[in-house]
Amino acid sequence: MEILFFSLITLIVFLVIGGISILLVKLLLATKTPGEVYQDSKGLIQEAKKSASDTYNNLTRSDDGRLQDIDEGLFSIAYSEIVNSTKNEGLWVKSLVLAGGDKDKQETEYIKLRVVQLSKEINKK
DSSP: OHHHHHHHHHHHHHHHHHHHHHHHHHHHHHSOOHHHHHHHHHHHHHHHHHHHHHHHHHHHSOHHHHHHTSOHHHHHHHHHHHHTTOOOHHHHHHHHHHTTTOHHHHHHHHHHHHHHHHHHHHHHO
């Protein structure tokens, strides 16, 4: 009886050790090698560089540079609003403030603001 009990305990211990060994081997096989980690990090670094470069270019690009990328049709819409007196009143007042109270520059500021606003509306769609 004692031999049977001892054999059963030994079998249980070997099964537990075997199960743990199998789990460790699976874990080691699932772990990336240093070469794989290096390759992954190279890709992430390239993505980060491009993102940072794009962000820097967007921050340092002048308003005129940004406006050049916008469709000319939006400028026509903004100008027509001024000519037909259908302008956005809040934006019209804002443009006067940005023009430093200079009514001669107010139209230019309004067109810039309105074109950016229209462009954002189109991009949301």
